[in-house]
Amino acid sequence: xxxxxxxxxxxxxxxxxxxxxxxxxxxxxxxxxxxxxxxxxxxxxxxxxxxxxxxxxxxxxxxxxxxxxxxxxxxxxxxxxxxxxxxxxxxxxxxxxxxxxxxxxxxxxxxxxxxxxxxxxxxxxxxxxxxxxxx
Amino acid sequence: xxxxxxxxxxxxxxxxxxxxxxxxxxxxxxxxxxxxxxxxxxxxxxxxxxxxxxxxxxxxxxxxxxxxxxxxxxxxxxxxxxxxxxxxxxxxxxxxxxxxxxxxxxxxxxxxxxxxxxxxxxxxxxxxxxxxxxxxxxxxxxxxxxxxxxxxxxxxxxxxxxxxxxxxxxxxxxxxxxxxxxxxxxxxxxxxxxxxxxxxxxxxxxxxxxxxxxxxxxxxxxxxxxxxxxxxxxxxxxxxxxxxxxxxxxxxxxxxxxxxxxxxxxxxxxxxxxxxxxxxxxxxxxxxx
Numbered sequence: 001x002x003x004x005x006x007x008x009x010x011x012x013x014x015x016x017x018x019x020x021x022x023x024x025x026x027x028x029x030x031x032x033x034x035x036x037x038x039x040x041x042x043x044x045x046x047x048x049x050x051x052x053x054x055x056x057x058x059x060x061x062x063x064x065x066x067x068x069x070x071x072x073x074x075x076x077x078x079x080x081x082x083x084x085x086x087x088x089x090x091x092x093x094x095x096x097x098x099x100x101x102x103x104x105x106x107x108x109x110x111x112x113x114x115x116x117x118x119x120x121x122x123x124x125x126x127x128x129x130x131x132x133x134x135x
Numbered sequence: 136x137x138x139x140x141x142x143x144x145x146x147x148x149x150x151x152x153x154x155x156x157x158x159x160x161x162x163x164x165x166x167x168x169x170x171x172x173x174x175x176x177x178x179x180x181x182x183x184x185x186x187x188x189x190x191x192x193x194x195x196x197x198x199x200x201x202x203x204x205x206x207x208x209x210x211x212x213x214x215x216x217x218x219x220x221x222x223x224x225x226x227x228x229x230x231x232x233x234x235x236x237x238x239x240x241x242x243x244x245x246x247x248x249x250x251x252x253x254x255x256x257x258x259x260x261x262x263x264x265x266x267x268x269x270x271x272x273x274x275x276x277x278x279x280x281x282x283x284x285x286x287x288x289x290x291x292x293x294x295x296x297x298x299x300x301x302x303x304x305x306x307x308x309x310x311x312x313x314x315x316x317x318x319x320x321x322x323x324x325x326x327x328x329x330x331x332x333x334x335x336x337x338x339x340x341x342x343x344x345x346x347x348x349x350x351x352x353x354x355x356x357x358x359x360x361x362x363x364x365x366x367x368x369x370x371x372x373x374x375x376x377x378x379x380x381x382x383x384x385x386x387x388x389x390x391x392x393x394x395x396x397x398x399x400x401x402x403x404x405x406x407x408x409x410x411x412x413x414x415x416x417x418x419x420x421x422x423x424x
Contacts, residue, residue: 006172009173009228009229010172010173010174010229011173088206091202096194096201097195099201100170100195100199100200100201101199103168103200103202104198104199104200107251111252116252117252118252119203119204119259120202120203121202121203121204121259121261122202122205122206123206123207123209124202124206124208124209124210125209125227126209126227126230127210127227127228127229127230128210128229128230128231128241128242128245128246129173129229129230129245130229131210131246132171132172132246132247133170133172133194133201134170134201134202135168135170135171135204135205135246135247135248
């Protein structure tokens with residue numbers, strides 16, 4: 001089952017299942033939807049399902065068991081290395097809800113460590129309308 | 136247009152991370168960073184008085200806060216490119232206007248700028264002219280001046296968090312007398328090794344002039360004291376430390392890449408040749424760029 005995808009005009013993508021046949025549910029933590037050209041050809045939401053430029057596997061971060069680990073690992077890193085901010089490269093390759101869940105979990109972790117000004121910014125190369133969904 | 140679908144699929148139980156699943160697992164914070172769709176935009180007057188309790192202007196319920204801000208704001212940078220005379224396809228769809236005043240007014244109503252911890256209005260987009268993976272303006276005609284003008288707009292006109300990399304920062308300070316804006320200035324006062332004179336020569340022995348620098352005590356920053364000579368059409372350059380001092384190779388590389396790399400119109404550091412026992416390092420221009 002897919003998460004909610006958004007188009008560059010900020011609207012919800014309603015035909016994602018038709019454009020990307022899910023072929024049932026899959027057990028892997030990784031996206032297994034193949035590969036796409038990375039720059040400017042395909043919509044951002046579709047690129048959230050594929051590798052970036054034939055490298056960098058995507059994770060199915062909309063699955064709770066995957067997201068639990070992403071948050072846990074981030075929290076471990078904050079505790080081990082004591083950093084105060086995280087910059088997310090290619091932030092719009094993460095789904096909108098996935099980013100919100102992850103960032104909220106990281107802030108919770110940071111706050112519990114006494115970091116009440118933890119800063120999370122992300123690279124948004126697309127238009128502001130899409131970026132505004134993440135902010 | 137369809138993605139390639141893996142033929143070998145593994146069927147198992149379906150899981151879906153419904154937002155509600157997470158709402159019970161993440162403790163509430165201030166209601167902010169919650170996204171905004173086009174039909175959730177307030178008008179300007181409303182935006183001025185917006186609080187986190189105005190749910191209808193946000194995509195997500197608290198406490199699902201997303202990003203605090205955009206790192207290296209590409210939308211504004213695209214405007215910088217246009218404003219400072221670059222040509223080409225510099226626009227993407229559904230973006231902010233090129234005019235900086237209209238751009239800010241648009242960001243103001245379209246973005247959620249409320250701080251996730253304090254609940255205060257706190258715009259922190261990082262506007263900048265310099266970033267690791269963009270071209271270095273110093274390499275263009277009047278590039279330093281263009282870069283400085285863009286930095287001026289990104290730092291003093293647009294509300295946000297200025298993003299300034301080292302060399303443009305120094306140039307900005309020198310031209311605007313804004314000493315103290317750059318964090319490097321603080322480092323200058325702490326510099327334990329100063330007045331390092333570098334001699335720049337090509338492999339054919341031609342002198343390209345001298346440069347001076349300071350290095351912070353912990354080598355966290357390198358402070359350049361004045362703008363260096365142009366490298367021109369040189370295809371390689373050797374920087375020699377006039378008065379030898381003890382540096383590791385990595386420290387020397389940091390120093391030299393900062394000194395030479397920024398003057399060359401490459402977006403990647405020049406190739407490095409040298410060893411830790413030498414007081415000089417040689418770079419070759421990256422011919423692919």
